[in-house]
Amino acid sequence: MTSPEAHTLIGAYALDALDEADRARLESHLGDCPGCAAELRELRAVATTMGGAVPMTPPASLRAAVLREIEGTAQLPPRLADRRSRGQRRATFLAIAAGAAAVVAFAALGVVGAETISQRHQLADVRAQAADLETVASEVAAQSARPMAGGGRIAVVSVAGRAFVDVRELPDLPANRVYQLWAASPKGVESAGIVAGNAGRAHRLVTLSKEATAVKVTIEPAGGSKQPTSAVIGSAPLSG
Template identity: 40%
Template sequence: MNGEHLHAPSGAYALDALPDHERAVFERHMTDCAECAREVRELSATAARLGAAAAAVPPAALRERVLAEITTVRQLPPHVAPGSGAGRSGPAFRGRLPRLVLAACVAATAAFGGVVVWQHEDVRRAEQRAQRAEQRTADMSRVLSAPDARTVTGTEGGARVAVVVSRAEDSAVFLSSGLPELPAGKTYQLWFDDRGGTMRPAGLTRGDGGLVMDGAVDGATGMGVTVEPAGGSPQPTGAPLMLMTLPA
């Protein structure tokens, strides 16, 4: 994605349909493009509303009620054309057909109910993802657009990191590109370096992209990045890959 094509994936991003590497590129682009961020918020909300309108949860007692009525509702016999003979339209088959049809209807009702419930759950998950994405975008935008926002950058090998700090918002945004891919079971962990050298956990990331760092900036004078076991650690377990002084 480059040039004007950077604006194109907003719809796919809103539907969570971009591969990881393209999503990271577009998320970085959105930090500088208010129009794309606004479009993603609107598309995500629209997709969630359309999905919810296409699904409905059947009453919880529907299946039990249909099954209970199988033995109490009298069924009409099938129409038999005069002179057609017994065969499959004879008395024995006439006695079985209504129950077979009703059983098929019950099975179809149960299956349909399962499909609708599945659709509802799928829509609910999509709506939750959209809401989380919208909240992340709003949180990042609030920090990046703050009047007192200040940026510090750093490089290590081929990786480039930027941290945007707003003391008024008491928050910081971490942006990265070129971070090496980690093996399974490992993650990058961010830290706030408080006065006195205390390292405070500030979020996890698996690779390139952007996120609002966990917790308030408070009195932190710096930040660091380490490699930790998946799920993070309460304290750094190894030497930091990068240390940066935060703007005052």
């Protein structure tokens, strides 16, 4: 299939970010696209350059510090009507620990922009470490999880415009329904991702607008909606 639409897959192809079906579509397009070979060669060269730079993984000491912090952090007390309880100080402490864990997870997950990895084979190590740190961030976040209507829990840790959202114990939905996350602000709500109706649990890294105040959850038709079409079943305020 030759089409401008297939051609735009060439960037993702150079990054090795296509699944089987898309790869086949692009490769068939390459067959009758005279200019493609040169473009692909150049984009591949860029990717190679990205792979030839200096490695960066979060220092082991940082991870150890986060784990120590978590170990010494008490669980939140049960929610009481009076929010100004003695638990508040502990809650602040927890939020800081959660923030630190989330920052580490972001660093490992994104390895964004400034720093890069020297060899593709280091990827496996970094991924394993990122998975570890995601687990840590999930567990820390879960300590402040809030129950959702109809079952499941939601927890959010946010740092500097990015949020780590963890949902778990989600009841299975009918095949044509999904859970959808929303970033809510005084201006309205924006989609923050979809979680499969049978996933049970998931976490997402979400970039938020400055005005965002909470992450909310609704149940939507498969594929998600532009705006919520059903009642909010869960909500968690943004920390930090």
